[in-house]
Amino acid sequence: MFVFAAHHLSGNIAAQRFKGLLKYLDPAKYRIFVFAREPASGAAAASSTAGITIFPLPGHCVGSESSATASLLTLATAFLRPLPFLFARDAGRERPWLVQALAAADRLCAEKRAAGERCVAIGTYSPIDALVAAASLASRHRIDCLQDFRDGLVFEPLGKPGRLRTWMRKLIEARVVAAAGLITSVSPPLVADFQRRYPRKATAILPNGYDPADFAAPGRTADDDPRVAAILAREVPTGTQLIGHFGRIGASDGSASRSLDFFVDALNEFPASMADKHVMFVGELTEAERVTLERARFSVSALGSVERLLALQLMQRCDKLLLLTGSRASCATGKLFEYLAAGADIVCVSGVRNAATAILAETGAGCSLLTSAGASAGDALRVALSPRAADAHRDISPYSKLSQAGMLDRWISDMVQP
Template identity: 85%
Template structure:
């Protein structure tokens, strides 16, 4: 039986961004006897270390130069990439010149076109997968699928037009809707991270198949709780420096408002609630590991409880620190679709999760479904203080906890079924 070739456009694949974990951990669990995988990524910036990628059989990663649509890209380069959403042959026409100065989209499609043509000539089946963000990856997948008449799966990690992502303005909003419609048009399946996002795609594109492919955790990352000896030493040093002995450790990892401005209000709520209840705050220490905004640091300066701030650390060290926490803190805002990647690493780390949110969203639904923690809403001030006290107290009984649907191993099975259906004659 010939293999199925997957051409995965994941520009962020070699970055340390939490978004990179979405497919980085997923692809290695696909059957190497069935799949041959090519991942088209951006090469790391000069001087920046490449993030570790799990080894996997028959997975080829191609780091390619070039800018993607965004603040770093010139207006001409961005316009060319966006134009390619409407004029599918355009990037292939530009593949012959420009060298490393060509946009990432052109570089990726030049390589993918050559590889795909060769595999099709050998009588093998091929599927293109685009994973947002950036938008360049979705445009690349649509372009390759259109050129060769192959199946296409478009994966939206974020909503693109579902929520106010990117710069505001009616023209940008209109362009996002048009570009999204173009990349969805050629897809056999659209996937996204949470039911609210999938429901939105189903409403706006009723003739397109859409399914939830949630973020998840890689069980291999948590298979050896001891981790690297060096990480253990650094974990011990951080805890000794920041955390008073005998306290219940509440850990928050990653960004808050830098990813979702509305989530900073949940931090305000936490500080106000603990300041107002010395009993709840007693013998607790809240540790923030990651990037905070200036306003968030100012909020923490108001804290009258034990708190510390540690800058960003590499992912392996962050995972070890998570496993040493008694509670894990999740702060979300007003986005109904929010199911941030850190939630799934929290699930696998094992401690109960305390989610403070502006609304009931995908994250609070996952906590209720898995039995992995408590959620409280900032708008319910009268009862939220009591809910926080309960969430930070020792559990009265062992809750039924089932996080298995969010394992990359289980999700690889879902992806395998979808792709298999896509290539059926």
């Protein structure tokens, strides 16, 4: 299995999508090669494990960090798939990541096919380079291909706006989809969109999920980092109920910042209802969001970004977990699934009913309210933040990486059957 996941060694939530899945596949059945970007300077690279070899490769990918000229080769490869192989022999560090990844994958794929092994290529967005690489390798060696779009590419406004960019995204999406035997994405609205636009292609939901290994088993206390107690003692007033929000808000989806505005305004109207509560934001906030929190008339703190494992431990110490989503119907942000595993009741404030609100209703892990409901939503918010009995029907098992790995195994097995 040749997995092109440029973000695999990064610390962001996107990295967890395949990082958690692959380790649960049977090493006696799969030999997995992951082509990732080198981690940032000073970050520790993940080591290879049984059945999984990780290639941390240098080079730029399409995005804000690269110029239009530097991105041309990757974009052109979507239409001329043999193109990067012409540069493979002299693939120095200055070459794009796409060339580096395909140079390594091409050699290995030829070797494994010569040995009679069945192969499959997987690309996972974003960046677009990973999808283009998977399509190129699949075409060159005539192997099966799974293209995982995660958050989609053209369904909702992603990336920089503009008619030309939108047109190009549609063209590139069509080219990488053409090589795929299966298209996967995180939520029903996204998968329905792919089904509508590519009716001859097989599509499936591969939701984000949580890795059970990252969380303490039910009834067992997590072995907290000593910093957890220090942070809670410093940030949270004694005897208060802790409501936690983790990760970015508007920096990921600008419309979600309006849900933060609603949250603060609704609670400011009745500060007495928050007298025994503290809200802690852990993660990156925009300057506008910091200004919003400054006008809160209740106890609140902004911790800033912390390393992931520390964030997960803090998450498990919260009494309530706050989820803020905006106007994107497909939104099923990665933090939601870690919230599910953390165990606390989840309160979602959203601009629309979306994939996240549907998952909360399905799992019984929390409640949702819409900002459009106005004053009644404010009343519902204050009730939702009050202690309540655990839902007896809470079932989060479909979102475990262990369960999802079984699903991925079945798909891959069906694709490569002789």
